[in-house]
Amino acid sequence: MASRSSTSVWPAVHEERRALLADLADLPEDGWQTPSLCPGWSVHDVLAHLVDTALTTRLGFLRGMVTARFDFDRSNDAGIRKHRGNSPAETLAAFRLVQQRTSGPPAPLATRLVEAVVHGEDIRRPLGIDRTYPLDAVTEALTHQAETSVKLGGGRELVEGLSLTADDGAFRHSSGAEVRGSSLALLLAVSGRPVGDDELSGPGAGTFQDRLSARRSA
Known part of the structure; x- marks a missing residue:
């Protein structure tokens, strides 16, 4: 299939962020510590990662990789530590602020759709939340x-x-x-x-x- 342009990808990403915000709005406190589908990451960690990638710029990505000695896992963990709030409510508020952003790591645009859907399921499946994606x-x-x-x-x-x-x-x-x-x-x-x-x-x-x-x- 032909790849979609930024004029169609970003609205889809923004809608997925909105839907995730709605699904997590009333999540009980203990739910945030539920292990996600990402090994070693809780639901709270995945949301912090989504905040991190939404705020990432090309230059910021390169700086982060240099600091992490070009280790993707180390870079991701550093991003989670930076953007994981003192409470789930704080991280959720940070995610709400980046809902409409159109920045991200230097990668093909389709990766934004991958992230929105796959990380959405990393969070939803362990919590028993269903979503029908476009x-x-x-x-x-x-x-x-x-x-x-x-x-x-x-x-x-x-x-x-x-x-x-x-x-x-x-x-x-x-x-x-x-x-x-x-x-x-x-x-x-x-x-x-x-x-x-x-x-x-x-x-x-x-x-x-x-x-x-x-x-x-x-």
Whole structure:
């Protein structure tokens, strides 16, 4: 599919931020410490990370990477420490202030959709919160992740030799043993997130899940 322009990506990102704000507005205090789908990060940590990336500029990103000695994980952890408020309410207020921003790390624009949807699920799934995301945004994010190396945050190596088919849209990728699932489930899996065995089907599903488990335990 053709990639979307900034005039369509940013409104979609802003809407996802608005929806996440609404979902977290009445979250009980203990819910904020729930482990997210990101290993080692709580729900509160993921929201702080979203504040950090929304405030990131190209120059700021480079400075942060130099300080972190070009270690992405160290840089991300530093951003969380910087923007994690003294209380969840403080971090939520900071996220509200960046809702309409159009800045971010120097990366393809589709990564903003990846972040909005995947980190949204990093928070929502452990909390038992359901959201129906716009299919075109999920499809573009999935297309980007399937074509991007694991080293850059994608999942190209995970899907090598497999055929991914979304059963709720037009997404098709590569060839080989088929793996079927919803666009959202495929996006999460390609992004290295755990998905239930009942969310993926087809002769390649077992291989895909094995690769995903190996990646998460590496």
